[in-house]
Amino acid sequence: MLEQLFQFLVTGITVGSLYALVGLGFALIYNASDVVNFAQGEFVMLGAMTAISLVAVGFPLPLAAVAAILITIGVGLALERFAIEPSLGASVVTTIIITIGAAIFLRGVALLIWGKDFHALPAFSGDAPIHLGGATLLPQSLWVMGATVLLVVLVRAFLNKTLLGKALLACSVNRAAAQLVGINVRVMLRLAYGLSAGLGAIAGILIAPITFSSYEAGIMLGLKGFCAAIIGGMGNPMGAVAGGLLLGVLEALGAGLISSGYKDAITFLFVLMVLFFEPTGLFGHKSADRV
Amino acid sequence: MNGGLRHILLALLLLTGLNPAHAAEPIKIGSFLSVTGPASFLGDPELKTLQMVVDEVNARGGVLGRPVQLIHYDTGGNASDALRYVKRLIRRDRVDLIVGGTTTGDTLAVIPEVEREGVPLISLAGAIEIIEPVKKWVFKVAHTDRMAAAKIYEDLNRRGLTRVALITGDGGFDKSGREQLRQLAPEYGIQIVADESYGNRDTDITTQLTKIRASDAQALINFGFGQAPAIVTRNVAQLGIDLPLYQSHGVASQTFIDLAGPAAEGVRLPAAALVVAEQLPDDDPQKPVLLSYKNRYEAQHGPVSTFGGHAYDGIMIALAAVERAGGTDKAKVRDEIEKTQSFVGTSGIFNMTPEDHMGLSLDAFKMVEVREGVWTLVENAD
Numbered sequence: 001m002l003e004q005l006f007q008f009l010v011t012g013i014t015v016g017s018l019y020a021l022v023g024l025g026f027a028l029i030y031n032a033s034d035v036v037n038f039a040q041g042e043f044v045m046l047g048a049m050t051a052i053s054l055v056a057v058g059f060p061l062p063l064a065a066v067a068a069i070l071i072t073i074g075v076g077l078a079l080e081r082f083a084i085e086p087s088l089g090a091s092v093v094t095t096i097i098i099t100i101g102a103a104i105f106l107r108g109v110a111l112l113i114w115g116k117d118f119h120a121l122p123a124f125s126g127d128a129p130i131h132l133g134g135a136t137l138l139p140q141s142l143w144v145m146g147a148t149v150l151l152v153v154l155v156r157a158f159l160n161k162t163l164l165g166k167a168l169l170a171c172s173v174n175r176a177a178a179q180l181v182g183i184n185v186r187v188m189l190r191l192a193y194g195l196s197a198g199l200g201a202i203a204g205i206l207i208a209p210i211t212f213s214s215y216e217a218g219i220m221l222g223l224k225g226f227c228a229a230i231i232g233g234m235g236n237p238m239g240a241v242a243g244g245l246l247l248g249v250l251e252a253l254g255a256g257l258i259s260s261g262y263k264d265a266i267t268f269l270f271v272l273m274v275l276f277f278e279p280t281g282l283f284g285h286k287s288a289d290r291v
Numbered sequence: 292m293n294g295g296l297r298h299i300l301l302a303l304l305l306l307t308g309l310n311p312a313h314a315a316e317p318i319k320i321g322s323f324l325s326v327t328g329p330a331s332f333l334g335d336p337e338l339k340t341l342q343m344v345v346d347e348v349n350a351r352g353g354v355l356g357r358p359v360q361l362i363h364y365d366t367g368g369n370a371s372d373a374l375r376y377v378k379r380l381i382r383r384d385r386v387d388l389i390v391g392g393t394t395t396g397d398t399l400a401v402i403p404e405v406e407r408e409g410v411p412l413i414s415l416a417g418a419i420e421i422i423e424p425v426k427k428w429v430f431k432v433a434h435t436d437r438m439a440a441a442k443i444y445e446d447l448n449r450r451g452l453t454r455v456a457l458i459t460g461d462g463g464f465d466k467s468g469r470e471q472l473r474q475l476a477p478e479y480g481i482q483i484v485a486d487e488s489y490g491n492r493d494t495d496i497t498t499q500l501t502k503i504r505a506s507d508a509q510a511l512i513n514f515g516f517g518q519a520p521a522i523v524t525r526n527v528a529q530l531g532i533d534l535p536l537y538q539s540h541g542v543a544s545q546t547f548i549d550l551a552g553p554a555a556e557g558v559r560l561p562a563a564a565l566v567v568a569e570q571l572p573d574d575d576p577q578k579p580v581l582l583s584y585k586n587r588y589e590a591q592h593g594p595v596s597t598f599g600g601h602a603y604d605g606i607m608i609a610l611a612a613v614e615r616a617g618g619t620d621k622a623k624v625r626d627e628i629e630k631t632q633s634f635v636g637t638s639g640i641f642n643m644t645p646e647d648h649m650g651l652s653l654d655a656f657k658m659v660e661v662r663e664g665v666w667t668l669v670e671n672a673d
Contacts, residue, residue, distance in 0.1 A: 007501045015495045116331045118518040120550045127552060129529045136529050211494035212518045212550050220492040255498040260488045
């Protein structure tokens with residue numbers, strides 16, 4: 001039984017770090033613009049699918065990964081330039097609806113390019129499972145966990161330690177005041193979309209060997225990543241990671257100890273409870289903290 | 292066209308009060324498929340197949356000298372849309388018969404309507420409920436999930452295995468398959484010792500499999516489609532569960548092997564003969580039909596799938612019935628569909644009767660196993 005429990009935990013952390021990685025991208029755009037970007041899942045899918053296609057035509061994996069990240073950043077910038085920027089000044093709800101539209105559009109384009117089949121990316125360091133006590137995990141999961149830790153540290157340092165990062169945060173706190181002190185809000189928005197598209201692409205490429213990818217893959221990952229971000233507190237990158245891990249472990253324990261049929265019900269009940277009792281998320285700042 | 296046929300046709304036209312200017316009135320075949328949405332990997336090859344067959348038949352001069360016209364609506368896997376489109380097919384487009392219903396849900400939603408209106412329907416969906424109890428106007432051509440369950444249990448009996456663990460997804464196909472597996476188990480002396488489920492979009496199923504590992508199962512059966520069965524297969528390998536793994540006909544394609552990778556080695560499943568067309572003995576009556584369909588489809592669209600094969604069987608049976616009926620009188624066409632005998636299709640050899648509106652036997656399924664990355668025919672294994 002103890003051995004089983006250990007495997008549930010390992011599974012939970014593996015799945016949780018996937019969610020965390022996706023949740024991170026949500027947090028970044030939210031920081032810059034107070035907007036939840038529902039096309040974030042599509043960035044994840046685009047990164048994965050582009051990398052898979054490039055590997056399929058013979059590119060070595062590292063080169064394909066870099067190219068896929070750059071292409072996805074390009075898409076993120078284009079999305080910002082042609083869909084978000086023209087509606088600058090519109091309400092947050094309008095902007096969110098624009099991102100939902102963009103998500104549907106990107107999914108449609110992906111459908112035309114790649115069709116409906118699922119595709120897999122080869123694992124970075126083989127498929128031989130690693131044994132930890134009685135539990136096993138795939139080497140690819142270690143890549144995901146490692147990258148999650150590295151990226152969250154980098155994002156945090158960027159937002160708190162660099163002038164550019166602080167300028168980005170300033171835009172979400174008070175856009176007019178940020179503009180008055182000389183911050184170019186448009187440039188900051190582009191930066192946020194470019195960065196989170198890049199983060200999404202990295203997440204997609206890392207998790208594609210485990211979860212496979214298809215034109216629709218962004219929906220599920222986007223939803224779970226979004227849940228991770230709201231559990232942790234929107235706008236707090238560390239919170240998104242903690243939220244993702246919590247979600248993953250909860251799913252695994254729910255399926256393992258109670259019933260696999262109620263796994264998602266347990267998770268969503270938890271999300272509801274969090275929103276009910278702690279609307280800003282478990283690790284979210286109260287809105288006054290930002291000033 | 293020969294002279295005799297022309298006379299018959301002319302007589303028919305006179306009988307129905309049409310003037311010869313309408314001689315080229317098309318045979319209208321209606322269709323409603325899930326070309327988009329969750330079942331799109333079924334509906335997409337089905338539609339491509341229907342279009343291909345219709346183009347080919349028209350290039351040869353049509354049926355009874357009349358061109359064949361395909362009228363299709365995409366349901367997106369939504370049963371209420373399916374009903375709306377079928378009403379439109381019957382009332383506005385005035386189709387002569389309908390081939391379609393990719394999913395069981397879509398098909399069941401429209402059965403009351405086609406029964407009331409009296410339009411022959413050939414469904415491409417799996418569940419046995421479509422033809423059991425028998426409905427006057429409804430036929431189906433895809434293997435049922437009960438046949439898949441029976442085929443798997445037959446193979447387990449051959450290997451002398453009795454205790455099995457089930458793991459199924461949360462989709463309609465998965466649930467219906469699970470139901471059949473549970474119902475048939477006593478008949479084959481099979482005991483189900485574990486019964487786990489997962490969400491079809493889940494990315495990791497090791498939790499459920501860990502529980503199964505702790506049971507005393509001798510074999511593992513996974514009923515599902517999409518990417519989840521491939522994840523199950525990989526997770527089984529990851530956890531080092533050394534039991535025979537059976538999948539359902541839902542994943543009988545090269546895509547499954549590509550996704551699951553080396554973990555797919557040794558996986559068995561009941562599949563339509565299309566998957567192993569090249570490996571069939573030369574005297575198998577299905578072989579030429581399968582190879583011909585496969586080559587024609589692949590010349591236009593890339594890898595063939597058994598689901599496209601269902602559409603092929605459906606429209607070929609329909610057109611043959613129209614030809615035998617000598618026209619598109621709905622009642623006559625229905626009777627002729629019911630009289631379909633020894634029709635060699637991609638899914639098997641169809642022998643329909645008034646009691647059996649599918650007409651396939653268990654032989655229509657072949658047990659196949661992944662060996663060195665390809666589906667290989669298992670004949671009387673072990």
